[in-house]
Amino acid sequence: MTVLTVAQATVRFLEAQFTERDGIERPFFAGCWGIFGHGNVAGVGQALLEREQSGDPSHLRFFHGRNEQAMVHAAVAYARQRDRLAAMAVTASVGPGATNMVTGAALATINRLPVLLLPGDTFATRVASPVLQELESAQQGDISVNDVFRPVSVHFDRVDRPEQLASALLHATRILTDPAETGAVTLALPQDVQAESYDFPDDLFARRVWHVARPVPEPAALERAVAVIRSARRPLVVAGGGVAYSQANDALQAFVEATGIPVGESQAGKGSLAYDHPQSVGAIGATGTAAANALAEEADVVIGVGTRYSDFTTASRTAFQADGVRFVNLNVSAFDTHKHSATGLVADAREGLTALTAALEGWRADEAYTARATELAGEWDAIVQRAYDGEGAPQVADGLAIQSQVIGAVNELSGPRDVVVCAAGSMPGDLHKLWRTRDRKGYHVEYGFSCMGYEIAGGLGVKMAALDEDDDRDVFVMVGDGSYLMMNTELVTAVAEGVKVIVVLVQNHGYASIGALSQSLGSQRFGTSYRYRTDSGLDGDKLPVDLAANAASLGADVLSVAGIEDFRAAVLKAKESTRTTVIHVETDPLVPAPDSPAWWDVPVSEVSVLESTQQARLAYEDHKTRQRAYLAPASDETPHERGNA
Ligand SMILES: Cc1ncc(C[n+]2csc(CCOP(=O)(O)OP(=O)(O)O)c2C)c(N)n1
């Protein structure tokens, strides 16, 4: 037995957890982010200090962030980059420190990425209630602000007594390491309980290995899936994040090379196949390539691998138009397998793809169909090159760069293994369509929550993950001025930690993305640009905001460039540097990247006095007619089940 405080026991437990998959073990908890206040400084904070000073090389590392939400972003990005086999904890104080993490929790859960959140909580004993930052409720005596973590966490627990700690930690770690269940796990730790001592059994701190499962498909389900695929004439794979987390890239390549099936990719799935693989048709859906969307339109069998089928992936259920189109969904999470009335295959992506390849031996899609996919992908790649070169774009004011040129320059001048990180604004869509992904971990766009402010913190987490794998790849964070203004604080952390990220800060004086969306929906770009207020609204001159000076004030090296040639030189310089570098570039917000005709469902007012809204509503109603429900039950009977085998 070992007498420790609850916080000390928690830290000691986290240090002893390992994951194993494919025979390789590594520590699961790579560190703990934290910002201290009275809710954790003397509890978890003291425990981290004690371990740091112990001289034990396996102590839980502490990282001091600047904003709780950003710390969660960094932790989540870290876990994604490490294929969910390693993760981080985040400790926060009670009250605002805790609730600042809620957005990060939702982001983690939506993206199915593990993070352990340890918000401080108000006294379990209530002896001093109400304590600073305590929410009092006349109706419910046992709630605190931390209860808002419940809907955004895959698991929530509150440790009110030391005796509860062992089971709470074990449940938490099992869920975090389970590929089908993972997400944000929240353990609320009342501040008095954190400091309370207890005689913990030594076994709680023994080295513990969590075997990350690769569930294999059930034979009958595999047979059904194979029957559907065999009947296909125009099959298409939609690759999602599950391909990456399962490290199923080689298995996917083998599957599609054996069958001739082309592959479209969701945001999380981008990089599943190298962009120049002949069967890669790139991004699919609302921000998809013309190639992928042309194939989607006609596909008779869609094979979703590790995808959630978000509205961006399905173009709000308009991407797949063939009569009687059927879906086969391979996913480690049963939750996703039945979407679009699919024939479900619950399995690890790698195991499932390998089993499908074997079971489909000898079967291939029509050669002409496969060749057409390659041809369409080639046509799209020529469009990408023109966008990179700024060809065919209108003349822009003041020699400003065009966003597609900026993306092209970063793509062409970055190393093939470098990572691009982004989350919100117009860049995720442009990157989805235009980025040539050369490495399976080279594309990291958070588009489950698409959270403004994720970018810099996320980039920091990605770089920390690379460093922990002794990998010197550079990380390029692409961030708009809107996202930058929302959360730039982790630049300071990057500088403090000596972790190099390259931040490409694209200033276009507001929201190019929502501006264009607003325009297309008849809302006239209202409230989407950063301008002085005049008598007629926020439509005055540009503001004198100096984001380059702002970045420099936070300790980063800053390269402010004018025009695309200057930008290219700056990218090379930033690559050479060992320090966190922000490249500040102004672009024209009114020049869009090339597009496919795909649609995204954002409802327009049914009635309005504005002519622009009325017009947009008519267009909206027209688009709605193409929206499909995919409700027909899966016709996936095998010949055997039909009784004529
Ligand atoms: C936290 C958060 N708030 C609001 C939004 C809605 N939103 C999506 S993109 C965007 C504007 C982003 O502006 P900026 O970073 O400058 O990128 P740009 O659109 O100019 O490319 C907004 C407000 C969001 N995604 N996240």
Ligand SMILES: [Mg+2]
């Ligand atoms: Mg902007």
